[in-house]
Amino acid sequence: MSSSSSSALEMEIFQYIDAHQSDFIKDLKEWVAVESDSVQPHLREEVMQMMTLAADRLATLGATVNLVNLGSHELPDGQVLPLPPVILGELGKDPQKPTVCFYGHVDVQPAKKEDGWDTDPYTLTEINGNLYGRGATDNKGPVLAWINAVEAFRALKLAMPVNFKFVIEGMEEAGSLGLEKLLEEENQRFFSDVDYIVISDNLWLSNKKPALTYGSRGNACFCVEVKDTGSLQLSLRQTGMMQLYLHLHAERD
Numbered sequence: 001m002s003s004s005s006s007s008a009l010e011m012e013i014f015q016y017i018d019a020h021q022s023d024f025i026k027d028l029k030e031w032v033a034v035e036s037d038s039v040q041p042h043l044r045e046e047v048m049q050m051m052t053l054a055a056d057r058l059a060t061l062g063a064t065v066n067l068v069n070l071g072s073h074e075l076p077d078g079q080v081l082p083l084p085p086v087i088l089g090e091l092g093k094d095p096q097k098p099t100v101c102f103y104g105h106v107d108v109q110p111a112k113k114e115d116g117w118d119t120d121p122y123t124l125t126e127i128n129g130n131l132y133g134r135g136a137t138d139n140k141g142p143v144l145a146w147i148n149a150v151e152a153f154r155a156l157k158l159a160m161p162v163n164f165k166f167v168i169e170g171m172e173e174a175g176s177l178g179l180e181k182l183l184e185e186e187n188q189r190f191f192s193d194v195d196y197i198v199i200s201d202n203l204w205l206s207n208k209k210p211a212l213t214y215g216s217r218g219n220a221c222f223c224v225e226v227k228d229t230g231s232l233q234l235s236l237r238q239t240g241m242m243q244l245y246l247h248l249h250a251e252r253d
């Protein structure tokens with residue numbers, strides 16, 4: 001492709017993006033409004049709803065969508081909760097093109113106005129050109145950005161340069177329960193023809209400087225049960241165990 005036709009193509013894509021900016025924001029607002037907090041058990045239904053929304057959005061794009069059931073998990077208090085399904089999506093199967101697999105998650109960490117938010121965390125709010133809302137950047141926004149990019153190509157009837165695969169989960173903020181087993185099971189099937197993986201769940205160093213993450217620290221999760229019997233709590237504080245508990249929570253937040 002010559003540089004002039006390439007810049008004409010870019011112009012066409014950017015015009016499409018500008019013309020549809022309010023649609024993109026409307027979609028993000030709808031996604032942010034779902035309290036898909038995977039940490040608090042009473043919000044699990046919201047995570048399930050979020051997975052359905054994301055799956056429907058991919059299907060509208062023309063992707064083949066498979067919601068893989070991961071079963072359930074047991075909480076420390078004995079409560080059994082269903083795990084949200086993982087979305088495996090596919091779009092394009094041209095053997096001449098490379099296959100890019102995109103990973104993202106649509107669950108969030110707990111958020112309350114009292115935690116120090118200036119705005120309601122589940123109401124996407126624009127302030128000075130910035131959009132604020134739980135999950136707007138981590139990670140609902142990036143998931144939608146990929147979907148919107150593919151949609152722009154399709155709407156403009158442009159040939160897609162690659163085949164796409166999507167892996168979207170709903171338990172990332174709670175340790176990605178069940179995902180590893182699924183990845184192993186699908187290694188020789190869904191992932192067998194994947195050439196590149198894009199993990200779009202990272203940081204930008206500034207508004208203009210994206211970061212290419214090539215490694216990450218390990219994650220350690222602990223469950224410490226503290227029974228409130230007054231004197232025990234006091235002794236825990238004295239032994240420093242309470243400090244450990246608070247520290248672990250601070251680390252996870």
Ligand SMILES: [Zn+2]
Pocket residue numbers: 105138139172201
């Ligand atoms: Zn994330």
